[in-house]
Amino acid sequence: MILQEIALKKGRQVVGHSVQSWTRQSKVCRGNLDNDIRCYGTERGLATQLREELAREHVKDLANQQKAKKKARAIDKDFFMSVLNSSATKREARSYIQRFTPSKDSQPKRSAVDTKPTLANGVNLGGLYGPTAVEQSPKFVQQPERLAKIAVESQLHVALVKLRAPQTLDDETLNGIGRTLSQLGRLGLISLVVLDCNLEASLASARHNPDWRALEAKQASRLVAAIDASGDTGARFVDNVIGVSEKHAASGFAQTKTHISLRKLLMTPLRRGIIPVIPSVGYTDVSQTAVPVDASDVVLALTKELAGIPSVLEPDEDPSETRDRLRALRDEISLDRLIILDPLGGIPASDRPNGYHVFLNMEQEFEPAEQDLLKTLRNDEKVMPPDSGSVKQKVSDLAAGNPFSKFVETEFGDPTSTLDSIGQPESKDRPTPSTWHHLQNLQLVRSVLSILPQSSSALLTTPEEAANSGKDAPFQPARVGTRRQRNPLIHNLLTDKPVFSSSLPVGRLGQSSIAEPVSPVESITPTTFAKHGMSVTIFPDPKITPWAPSVPGEPHLTLTDSKIDLPRLVHLIEDSFGRKLDVKDYLRRVNGRIAGVIIAGEYEGGALLTWETPPGVKDDGSPESRARMVPYLDKFAVLKRAQGSGGVADLIFKAMVRECFPDGCVWRSRRNNPVNKWYFERSRGTWKLPGEGWTMFWTTPELSMDKQLFLDYEGVCRGIEPSWADNKAVLD
Template structure:
């Protein structure tokens, strides 16, 4: 227990020690409600509230959401963000599972508290699972603690929870400390870390906290059948909560009064996002776990990247992988440092990385990583192996008009080079081989209901990997052109037409004449719109 008793220089923010009388009271409490502070003078509170509102508006505007992103945010969260009283009548309660890893500098923890308060006001309610790296090291042997030793470990955990609670309540946010009523331990005779019984988790303490507008702060403490308490890891707590919430039923909604939907998984640490194994000092802006997880692990092994003791980038990657595996495909995750916590607000509004992963790596870097469980891609070189019904439907839905199937299919039978399908036809790219060995991107489509979840970036990364040189065209009024301009190496307005021609690759400049010729010769793929 010496590691818990000593005043280590690694502890960047020391919390005030609670006296023995209060400690004894907390050690026997399974659900401790933090007492609210006396309100400040009305004038000061009003000025503080106005300043906070201005800061929040600035952060929202700074995220620069597109029209589609703004509509998507309003659809998901506006009903929940009106007021706490309106929330109680909403059938769906959007929440974020937040793994907060301390110790942090005091200023960092204050910034985290402010951002959690902003999230709540924007309609996404945090459920915080707390971990301190100083006491987390004791968890693997907590099953061998004497009762007095565990009481002291629990006291330290509660101290950390109270410190965060105090900062949140300074932001005018109610909190509730949940120390053991939520998680049950799995019976085991084998020595080792205490595991959580995923099938026996009580959501009521969390649901009741959210119902009264309080942010739950969950400590990784389990209850056993014999009424004893044990410490577990925040990793296990996050995974268990994800699994239980993913199985939320209509009956649960009737019991708890609303449906709890996990929209975000957020890991806040003092290191930052997931580092790029191929570029020292750079972080990966977006990870599609279905395709990138194994290659990331392998990349670190090949590049002999030294792995630090847990928690490391790998533990962050694992916890997100485990959580998203249980949750809906629409749920995304963010891994970031407390220094860049403000990025959560931008991601909440736009639901995308700060820097698109399909942009050139020369773009500005940041230490924030957005992750999705994601989709796998499948490459076809013939229409015979493609589900053509799903492909034509995807194109119809994406472009808002009907494919001229006989003509378009006849053309692809002659010039098709590849069809890349994302997931179950959530997106697709069609590449053809045109005159003069010109590689042409004929179609690039993402289903309307799957836009904004990284499908376009996934397909584009595949194109970059498969084709070092590529050209395509787009109508000059196409709103997606801004996205194309950011990713092309050059573009040219096709004379006497409605088309803009784009390309990327080293040979593009030398092939402009050929590209323009191809752009002018591609026949229409869609039927004329009916009046």
Template sequence: MLHPHSLRAAPHRLVSAAQSRSAQHSFGAFYATVRGMRHRPEPDDVEPPDNDFILSLLRANPSARDARSYLASFGIRPQSRPAPQPVPIDIALPSHAQTQVPQTSAAPVQEVKPSPLISSILDPIHRRTALVKVQGPFTDRQLESIARGMVYLEKLGLVSVIIVEHDDCPKGDEHEREAVLEETTRVVQALEKQGAKARPVLGAVVRLGPKPGDEASSSYNPEAHTYPSDLIPIRSALRAGEIPVLSPMALDSFCRSVRVDANDVIAALARGMVEASSTSAGVSGPSDEVDLIPLRLMIINREGGVPSYARSGLPHLLVNLESEHDFIHNTFQRSWESTHPSALSNLSLARTCLSYMPPTSSAIMVNHRAPSSLIANLVTNKPAASSSLPHALLHGNRLTPNTPTLMRRGLGVEVIRDLANIDRSKMTALLEQSFGRTLDQEAFYARLEKDLDFVIVAGEYAGAAIVTKERGANSSSFSPVVYLDKFAVLPSHQGDGTVDFLWVALHDETYGLGLPFSVNPNGGKEGRGDGKDLVWRSRANNPINKWYFERSSGHVRMGDWVLFWCDAEMRLKVEEGRRGSAGLSYIEDWEQGRLVSWADIVPKIPSSWKK
């Protein structure tokens, strides 16, 4: 099966000079492909009514792959009626959660019928847990909105274990205990008003200090710990169908219950709940036992996601904690310390928790104005919009201060420029599994010996982008074409953010080079140098072309192929600044003949596969 994230390679047809001239003349018609996408922002402190649950799912816009991933975690109850016809497998690149709502003005909301895809996720059989930090204080209306989101998640099989924080009550205040307990009670009451059963857990369930055996210093070790017996109140509440709501309390060395930072409690629970599940593995329990291993970490606050230097302070969409955590700390601007005072501590909390949680888990940081984003995250496990989309397409309605930040454990990203440093056996396995074809290794690596520019590798060859420099006999007036030869991700890493991690790194090393927000820690040029146009091709009937259209500057059709390109962004900015208010012309002088040269070179690149 062809990997949906991979560029196809096949024998090429030569483009005649006449075709090339025609392609150049049609250049303008195909140049601009970045289009605006409608987005309906969340109104402040307003959530849909209870009868709008299905529309909340529709806003998540799950693909068939998303539904399969969800069902793998939650399953479905047997249906007495005939099962709906199976949905064809969607082999497109991940379609990210959007907030487009079907037009239903002609009928009341409650008459909206879910599609078979939505119906398949409405009746979970397995219940999973999420660790939720409610970082208040919040008004009654805000708590009502948050509680409704928790109830919606419970309907989908995700039961929240809530830890309440009170940011406005300083540590050491003489009334801090009363204030924290009161805030915990308010959360319980808000949940009950939404029809949920909730249980306040006011006593300490974690213990201060490192866990015995954790003497070796590690940035991942929580400042508190717990034992399986400490989790009895949480287990009891979950078995009774209740949402446990905890105060941030811990037992000190004198067995006194003291207030601590909620992050310490959450990190200890993330580790403790995973360890408790592993020690009880194989032990039969009640049929309604909730899986104690946290599937999600959700941080609901008043400040929103983590601000990004690359997006003028708007939130990060997706964070690869393995490779970006330290860099985000180092680039955090001083002005954000007042507007987002807990962003970095929550980022570190996510890294600690996800180090214990399953690889498929994720963490989301969202403000109280957009709790419906939690539903989209649960069903799709994706950010609100793809982080690899062009900045021009993201800014505006698709990226606002209320957009949540999704965090994944992620993978290391490395840029390799010497073919000798590539593990050929792993690279070959990656390409063959991704494309479902047999690589002509001798010819392929011989060509890379001559033409390789660089390779971006994610993790242990979970994904890779191979870029070459292609030259043509009649293109002496142009620099070598920077060509995306292969873009591949293992099937096991589809939908886990690897595609976006790779494309962002590809942007930073090619057409985004030279811009301040391309200074990323991927082992490459770290923003230094001149950007280069990036060119690639795809079969005209390739189902992932829509994904390419959204990320390219332009495209042109050439018979059975579509030629895509991304313009060097810094060059466009410099030229636009030089011209001032006059703006860019439709085709700049340096673009003349460029497409003809590409159309002459790219189709002649040989196939990488054995026939």
């Protein structure tokens, strides 16, 4: 009766509340529901309510799980789209899988051609390279063959990343970088990031930026959060692994004697697949005082540590124990990449049509690239010290033989008088310090690669390109050589090559649009890929003696010259073409008309070019005859083991069209030659010879091409007789 009266007055909700209050105070029906003790009255209502609450929590958990699955699927979709957009070929995919597959102890032996291995991180790449992603980037491969099975040791593959000026990047770009680094980790390459907040300039005087450590910590936390939000791969702020000797920290800015003091703190996150983010902060060895350090010095210290080169050796340690310890350190980690993310992008080049180096063969091109940057500095009307480098400290490094500091002192006197302006906002009247940063990046790449094995490489690009996932990039099928927009970091990991070939003509790189035409140079993002590379030797040197038809009675180059190793050249040709050469007949045909020979490395590749007389022209050595002679690419060969990788063919082709025959040359290839796709992208024109099994290619600019020259080209390509030992004139 009491409950009925309450219900009539205050409603059913109050009744429920009163019932619950009454049952909490009641000592009736206290039985245990789990023991199946029957309860009556309000206890049954409690059980119902409990079940309802549990049901609601279960539904909530299911909803959270569904949201998590949707987020995971979105991350996976973004990841696989980035991989597919990289357009790696089957050959490059096999090479990548061979390098990043776990050791033979953890996986059974399988054929590298017939299997689709799954990496330890759960990424199955075997099915990604279908018809849409295969054969889009032709390679110089004359005789494709099955790849040999390679036993890959279980190493931790690491990329050392230097990110300059992160404080200038918005959250969207930083999140994109975090997503890309996370994707690299899923592909088997864990990153180690060094932040460069341009502290060196602002620390010329303490008043410019007293909160430099807070700036470093804030930017490191931003990047850690961006990586953590990107997917499975996490990140950790590591602030206490950089040591600095006390005497070099006394000046207030440490640029030398930087080392890794706590290797364990560095290795623990790396082994767990967590990306360490390291600020440019060091701690003195004795007093443990925090001092700013140059980010490039941090990169070099990390390179030496990860490469197994200790900064200090224990004097009492047994030499054999030292050798074994260092060998174990080298076997633990493979430092595969140096990645420099700089707002300025790659290394500029004044002699390149696109304005920068696509591929830097450090063996051959480092000194010319460095001199080109120094020349740019000389031409500046006023030199402003860079905001990321203390010029005063650079000049003080003269004793250490720093060529950059020596140049500054020689060319501009004592630049320390301008230190008061360092760190101040740049005015429109001042030149930007971009050249200084480019020079610093180039020297850092040289220093790092000189420590690492030949297989290691470096990539320099902009943070915006590193943040590009490719998902918003429209397909541009306008021209040969134009591909879907790719992330250069992911593409470089899968292919060990730049986004596009360095030997491609600039006109083949633009994204043409009828509505909004864009010039090829403007549409290319300055990204530079660098490797140790190999030397390229040219006989005769076109810088000394430009290639021209020989004059009767004057000395000329022959293949029996002491400068040329004929047996190795013959082996190169036979290995590349898979056929035996009739050496005697070949020498009889080409000696006396050789234009020049290009050799890459230790005869890993080469090109032999001749001067050919068109049909109907007397070969009498007269000026008229010599004027009609055609520059002809007689042999272009790359060893099988170097075909399709290493950029050997690109090095030779670039030397041919840029240094030897900038006005163009011609060659022919059998119609079914698999390398024709590669030729097609690099030529200015092609012509299938009617009634013949040959396709003619040429690199002559369109303005220089006339009817007579075309007929001369065709006549030469028709008239060349092969010199193979099997005497088979028509190859197809």
